[in-house]
Amino acid sequence: MKRIAVVGASLAGVRAAQELRAQGYDGGVVLIGEEQHLPYDRPPLSKAFLAGTASAASLELLDAGDLASLALDFRLGVRATSLDPSERRVWLSDGGSVHADGVVIATGGRARTLPGFESAFVLRTLDDAVALRAALVPGVRVAIVGAGFIGAEVASTCRSLGLDVVVLEALPAPLAPVLGPELAAVCARLHADHGTDLRCGVGVSGMSEAGVHLADGSLVPADVVVTGVGMTPATDWLAGSGLTVSNGVCVDAGLVTELPQVVAVGDVARYGGRRHEHWTNASEQAPVAVANLLAGRTSRTYTPSGYVWSDQYSGTLQLAGHPRPDDSLSFVDGDPSSSSFVAVWQRDGSTVGVFALNNAKLFNRLRRPLRQPAVV
Structure with a gap:
């Protein structure tokens, strides 16, 4: 592949670009982003940045050294409008296009709006x-x-x-x-x-x-x-591409679409019947998707950790695994009335999920067995 287009200057898109270089790809990498900004981290938007204690510059995902070593061709402030697999071309909102032998779809989504609330604030960008x-x-x-x-x-x-x-x-x-x-x-x-x-x-x-x-x-x-009522995956630009789109871009267990030269990562990727809208998921998918893109086939599969965290008031909430409503919940440290506790979900005698409030050390120890390698 002489050139790969990463559509979406998100965390998932940046991690994909970094993985391309880490896995030895030395061809051209075009990073297409709808926003004018260089790629930035989103979790602080609702916390430190909104509170005024963090600057926009502090959110940037790439420093000067990264920009130099990755040698990316940035196309910022333009949106991908269509994908033509037969011509291996991504068309852009400014009328231009990018020829690419491989494509990483990392377009994430847009904040969902409610009828009658069109003028309300949302928080996505x-x-x-x-x-x-x-x-x-x-x-x-x-x-x-x-x-x-x-x-x-x-x-x-x-x-x-x-x-x-x-x-x-x-x-x-x-x-x-x-x-x-x-x-x-x-x-x-x-x-x-x-x-x-x-x-x-x-x-x-x-x-x-x-x-x-x-x-x-x-x-x-x-x-x-x-x-704050969720997001809608940004897939409208894929109409007519031949890719299966249903509440996200449908991919196999290796994050590969029907076309081996096209993979999807991050919030927009739907595999196993669902999407995972988590920071960790977007970051961890990139190595698997890129390996399969460069191999031209699904040689590795991805297993989501289900890890998500949220800082709320005086509490840090952490969740890992994939518990179901019928799983058995028990507290292994503290109780739900305390300011710090850890709980686990069990199914058929095995731990399938861990939740913690202000107890990262025990949480991390208990979640370790939940993680599975992403290599077949």
């Missing part, structure tokens, strides 16, 4: 965070729709700024489908302990200058409204 940070002036009332990781982290940051915060969640408890009722109650307690007004089991109908309108006709007064 650096520009989103800049806009939201500017709105968080002293005295504003903040309403957040969605108590997932993003919603909880934004709520935590807003409380650290001394703002009044209401979090509206349709589920009976935050993250209940992922964590189960007992651990979801821990997440709810974190909100309550830090003065956030968490309201679960409520529906929303829209927003106005007065605030958020609930499905029961009542109003939650707010000056700033943020929606």
